[in-house]
Amino acid sequence: MEINETSFQIIADLLIKRTGQQLTQSRRWRIGTALSAVFKEYGVENAEQLVCVLADTKDPLLERKIVEGLLNNETYFFRDKPTFDQLPKDILPLLAERRKSSRRLRIWSAGCSTGQEPHSIAMDLDQQRARWADWSVEILGTDISQHALTIASRGLFSQFDVQRGLSILQTLQHFSEGNEGWQLSDNIRKRSRFMQHNILGRPPSPEKFDLILCRNVLLYFDNQTRNHVLDRLFSALAPDGFLMLGAGENMAGLSGRFSSSNGLLSTFEIASACTSFKSASTVLAHGDNPA
Numbered sequence: 001m002e003i004n005e006t007s008f009q010i011i012a013d014l015l016i017k018r019t020g021q022q023l024t025q026s027r028r029w030r031i032g033t034a035l036s037a038v039f040k041e042y043g044v045e046n047a048e049q050l051v052c053v054l055a056d057t058k059d060p061l062l063e064r065k066i067v068e069g070l071l072n073n074e075t076y077f078f079r080d081k082p083t084f085d086q087l088p089k090d091i092l093p094l095l096a097e098r099r100k101s102s103r104r105l106r107i108w109s110a111g112c113s114t115g116q117e118p119h120s121i122a123m124d125l126d127q128q129r130a131r132w133a134d135w136s137v138e139i140l141g142t143d144i145s146q147h148a149l150t151i152a153s154r155g156l157f158s159q160f161d162v163q164r165g166l167s168i169l170q171t172l173q174h175f176s177e178g179n180e181g182w183q184l185s186d187n188i189r190k191r192s193r194f195m196q197h198n199i200l201g202r203p204p205s206p207e208k209f210d211l212i213l214c215r216n217v218l219l220y221f222d223n224q225t226r227n228h229v230l231d232r233l234f235s236a237l238a239p240d241g242f243l244m245l246g247a248g249e250n251m252a253g254l255s256g257r258f259s260s261s262n263g264l265l266s267t268f269e270i271a272s273a274c275t276s277f278k279s280a281s282t283v284l285a286h287g288d289n290p291a
């Protein structure tokens with residue numbers, strides 16, 4: 001469906017203002033399909049008419065629905081297996097060693113979409129339940145999309161969702177099949193807490209995280225926004241914690257605050273020059289954004 005330049009710009013500006021995500025010209029063709037449910041709900045036929053409704057009503061709910069419709073929520077269990085396999089094999093054992101005196105572990109999946117990422121970590125932890133038995137382990141999943149978070153916390157997935165990334169054994173171990181789909185067991189589901197959060201804003205908790213996953217989220221930001229988000233993540237990460245990005249993402253030309261973790265794919269640690277870093281507030285003074 002064609003969309004005229006003015007309507008495209010209004011929609012692209014809305015998306016960037018709310019999320020930092022760029023709606024590139026190459027994604028222009030997707031707008032009609034992505035917003036088809038919103039067109040139907042508001043009784044309009046195309047993006048031009050929808051933009052007119054928005055201009056007339058300035059309805060914040062409509063703004064939110066447009067933004068949600070344009071977000072890319074693609075995810076699946078144990079996404080990018082070679083990277084994800086490092087969690088039980090390398091990263092969790094390292095963190096178990098580093099946190100053995102506090103016996104506390106805090107994990108943040110930033111931009112978790114419909115929850116497959118935090119639920120996969122919960123399954124890894126369940127596989128190692130003896131190691132973590134008397135630990136306090138928190139997994140926080142956040143996303144800007146409330147719709148995605150509702151699915152994440154409900155833990156009800158389609159046949160297609162469970163087929164992507166899970167073995168038959170994992171499916172049978174952690175899910176039960178019902179009329180509506182595959183229900184994740186409470187044992188796994190309740191290990192994660194979900195909350196709406198805009199990654200452009202301050203971290204979701206003043207306490208540091210030992211592991212942050214921010215995978216396939218930075219892709220649609222420009223470099224300035226990426227650096228801004230990396231500053232935010234830096235301020236949220238424990239000095240000896242890990243940051244994991246998506247398999248195709250790296251820090252080339254970006255924040256000097258992180259360096260690659262030796263031998264680990266797509267995984268970063270705070271660069272040694274920054275380990276004695278100042279308080280989070282000092283870091284955020286640069287390009288702080290109250291969003």
Ligand SMILES: C[S@@+](CC[C@H](N)C(=O)[O-])C[C@H]1O[C@@H](n2cnc3c(N)ncnc32)[C@H](O)[C@@H]1O
Nearest residue numbers: 019071073075111113143144145198199215216
């Ligand atoms: C492609 S999904 C990635 C999901 C998961 N991390 C993975 O790699 O499978 C990107 C997610 O980032 C979320 N997102 C985009 N902009 C955001 C923002 N400004 N704040 C928080 N979440 C955002 C989207 O809603 C979407 O669910």
